[in-house]
Amino acid sequence: MALPISQTKASVLENLDAVRAMIRRHKRNDIVFATIGLLALMLGLLTLLTLFVNLVMDGYPRFNLQFLSDFPSRRAGSAGLLSAWVGSALIMIVTFLTAVPVGVAAGLYLEEYAPKNWFSDLIEINVSNLAGVPSIIYGLLALGLFVYGLDLGQSILTAGLTLGLLILPIVIVSTREAIRSIPVAIREAAYAVGATKWQVVSDHVVKYSQGGILTGVIIGMSRAIGETAPIITIGALTFIAFLPPSPISDVAPYLNFEWLSSSFTVLPIQMFNWLSRPDHAFHINAAATGAIIIVVTLLMNGTAIYLRYKIRKNIKW
Amino acid sequence: MNTATNMLNNATALQISPRLAKNIRRNFKERIIELILMLAALSAVFTTFAIVAILLYESFGFFKSVSLVEFFTGTQWTPLFEDAHYGIMPLIAGTLTTSFVALAVAVPVGTITAIYLSEFASHKTREITKPILELLVGVPTIAFGYFALLFVTPLLQKIFPELPGFNMLSAGLVMGVMIVPYIASVAEDAMRAVPMSMREGSYAMGATRFQTALRVVTPAATSGIVAAYILAISRAVGETMVVAVAAGQQPNLTFDPTEGAATITAYIVQVAMGDLPHASIGYQSIFAAGLVLFVMTLCFNILGHVVRKKYREQY
Numbered sequence: 060m061a062l063p064i065s066q067t068k069a070s071v072l073e074n075l076d077a078v079r080a081m082i083r084r085h086k087r088n089d090i091v092f093a094t095i096g097l098l099a100l101m102l103g104l105l106t107l108l109t110l111f112v113n114l115v116m117d118g119y120p121r122f123n124l125q126f127l128s129d130f131p132s133r134r135a136g137s138a139g140l141l142s143a144w145v146g147s148a149l150i151m152i153v154t155f156l157t158a159v160p161v162g163v164a165a166g167l168y169l170e171e172y173a174p175k176n177w178f179s180d181l182i183e184i185n186v187s188n189l190a191g192v193p194s195i196i197y198g199l200l201a202l203g204l205f206v207y208g209l210d211l212g213q214s215i216l217t218a219g220l221t222l223g224l225l226i227l228p229i230v231i232v233s234t235r236e237a238i239r240s241i242p243v244a245i246r247e248a249a250y251a252v253g254a255t256k257w258q259v260v261s262d263h264v265v266k267y268s269q270g271g272i273l274t275g276v277i278i279g280m281s282r283a284i285g286e287t288a289p290i291i292t293i294g295a296l297t298f299i300a301f302l303p304p305s306p307i308s309d310v311a312p313y314l315n316f317e318w319l320s321s322s323f324t325v326l327p328i329q330m331f332n333w334l335s336r337p338d339h340a341f342h343i344n345a346a347a348t349g350a351i352i353i354v355v356t357l358l359m360n361g362t363a364i365y366l367r368y369k370i371r372k373n374i375k376w
Numbered sequence: 377m378n379t380a381t382n383m384l385n386n387a388t389a390l391q392i393s394p395r396l397a398k399n400i401r402r403n404f405k406e407r408i409i410e411l412i413l414m415l416a417a418l419s420a421v422f423t424t425f426a427i428v429a430i431l432l433y434e435s436f437g438f439f440k441s442v443s444l445v446e447f448f449t450g451t452q453w454t455p456l457f458e459d460a461h462y463g464i465m466p467l468i469a470g471t472l473t474t475s476f477v478a479l480a481v482a483v484p485v486g487t488i489t490a491i492y493l494s495e496f497a498s499h500k501t502r503e504i505t506k507p508i509l510e511l512l513v514g515v516p517t518i519a520f521g522y523f524a525l526l527f528v529t530p531l532l533q534k535i536f537p538e539l540p541g542f543n544m545l546s547a548g549l550v551m552g553v554m555i556v557p558y559i560a561s562v563a564e565d566a567m568r569a570v571p572m573s574m575r576e577g578s579y580a581m582g583a584t585r586f587q588t589a590l591r592v593v594t595p596a597a598t599s600g601i602v603a604a605y606i607l608a609i610s611r612a613v614g615e616t617m618v619v620a621v622a623a624g625q626q627p628n629l630t631f632d633p634t635e636g637a638a639t640i641t642a643y644i645v646q647v648a649m650g651d652l653p654h655a656s657i658g659y660q661s662i663f664a665a666g667l668v669l670f671v672m673t674l675c676f677n678i679l680g681h682v683v684r685k686k687y688r689e690q691y
Contacts, residue, residue: 089584092585092589093496096489104505104508107511114519165419185424194616195616208430227420291645294648331521357514360511364507
């Protein structure tokens with residue numbers, strides 16, 4: 060049913076104002092949403108900033124070398140972090156030595172060797188599932204398996220292995236991502252001159268994915284430094300007024316492994332302990348510890364993000 | 377090893393050229409390397425197996441002395457008291473309440489952030505803000521615990537003067553901010569996967585950015601967005617330090633976020649901080665609680681992956 064031309068024109072003119080109003084309204088909605096979106100984005104950033112400033116301001120009185128060289132104490136003013144940061148550092152050594160070789164090897168297997176069958180699928184499902192398991196469950200695993208099952212006790216070795224297992228999925232996933240970005244042509248070129256599979260993998264694949272793997276390792280290690288729950292679950296002590304035996308001895312073979320079975324405390328546990336005391340003086344110590352942990356983890360994460368950015372920019376296959 | 381030496385012996389016996397013998401040695405080495413790499417990959421399977429085995433084994437001891445009916449229907453959780461009750465309900469209630477508060481923050485903020493990053497933000501804004509969101513993920517949770525207990529709670533107490541020092545509200549709110557990056561990044565990936573041509577079709581019809589985002593991109597990315605929510609629930613349920621520090625450690629059967637209550641994770645921490653003898657009922661109870669937590673997060677994780685994989689729109 061076509062309307063006469065004059066009538067259509069009239070109705071269009073009549074509606075024009077309504078249409079213009081509608082367009083204005085929708086354009087305004089666009090701007091309103093963009094503002095809300097920016098605010099939502101800022102919420103995270105502002106929280107991070109407030110959190111950090113809050114910790115630094117609360118913990119300010121304790122920022123001195125004394126704090127790093129004193130043992131924990133019953134008096135808040137003379138309590139320090141010595142045993143905690145030494146414990147954290149030693150545990151990181153164990154974690155690094157277990158998670159990196161195993162994680163990189165697993166990533167290499169899954170990307171370069173694994174045939175497409177149910178067996179490889181099983182491994183893959185397990186890796187992605189493990190990434191979603193809450194960290195405290197790893198603590199229960201360690202308590203049942205390492206502490207009592209294998210009788211390793213509440214030692215640095217137990218804690219290091221636990222955190223190693225915890226960051227294993229991170230290392231595996233980042234290794235795989237790094238490997239996947241290497242073009243097939245590189246492998247084919249190596250095969251063409253007679254290299255074996257392992258020669259291709261170790262001389263080319265690993266070499267070109269080094270940066271990506273390193274990024275994942277740094278992110279994993281920074282996660283391990285800040286983890287509290289699994290280490291508490293193992294039953295770490297909170298009041299350690301001694302240092303583990305030194306890993307370096309002055310007699311041959313110059314290395315000493317007694318430290319592995321020593322009891323320990325770490326930075327986040329020391330912070331948790333001070334935080335759960337009612338006395339406010341200890342909260343100052345907790346804040347100072349928190350600020351130190353955040354600086355360390357942010358520096359590590361920042362390095363990893365910068366590294367990834369650099370790699371992405373520089374690679375031209 | 378034997379076969380290889382035999383093969384080598386045969387090779388020399390049959391006067392096979394040294395080159396062929398070298399080849400055999402080389403193949404043998406390759407096999408060994410592959411086997412070692414496979415064992416490393418199997419460590420993931422082993423870990424999952426060990427987690428399930430340990431949780432089941434210790435829980436089995438627990439359920440010898442506590443009936444399943446009491447465990448799931450009891451309304452009191454006091455395993456460490458003289459008058460011990462083993463009803464997990466209060467811990468589950470605490471876990472669900474804190475998770476719900478967290479999601480009430482993280483779902484809207486995370487979704488809006490994802491839409492903004494994917495549809496509105498310029499390339500430059502995205503390049504700058506995404507790493508910052510990643511940094512937020514890297515902050516240790518104990519620091520967020522401090523923030524919830526000594527910054528957010530006093531702030532909330534100015535608005536609600538009768539709020540107790542330990543409450544699920546502040547723990548949940550802080551946890552919510554912590555979870556935002558997870559939702560934002562998974563949901564944004566899903567939105568970016570929607571093909572450009574669909575947006576262009578929408579723009580060609582005269583739709584604005586907001587209309588396109590709401591009516592075209594979001595419906596097309598629903599499966600990814602829902603998967604992001606489900607993975608976030610699993611994250612919230614398993615979160616430990618924030619709730620252990622700020623929500624209190626007293627089991628309390630309530631869904632009121634302004635009260636304090638222990639979650640499953642907070643209970644495990646509380647018991648582990650004490651000195652419980654190995655194989656006692658209290659010791660076993662943390663594994664039973666852990667098993668419940670593990671099953672909960674496993675269900676959410678599997679559901680999340682299924683939603684993401686199965687219902688992904690193919691373009």
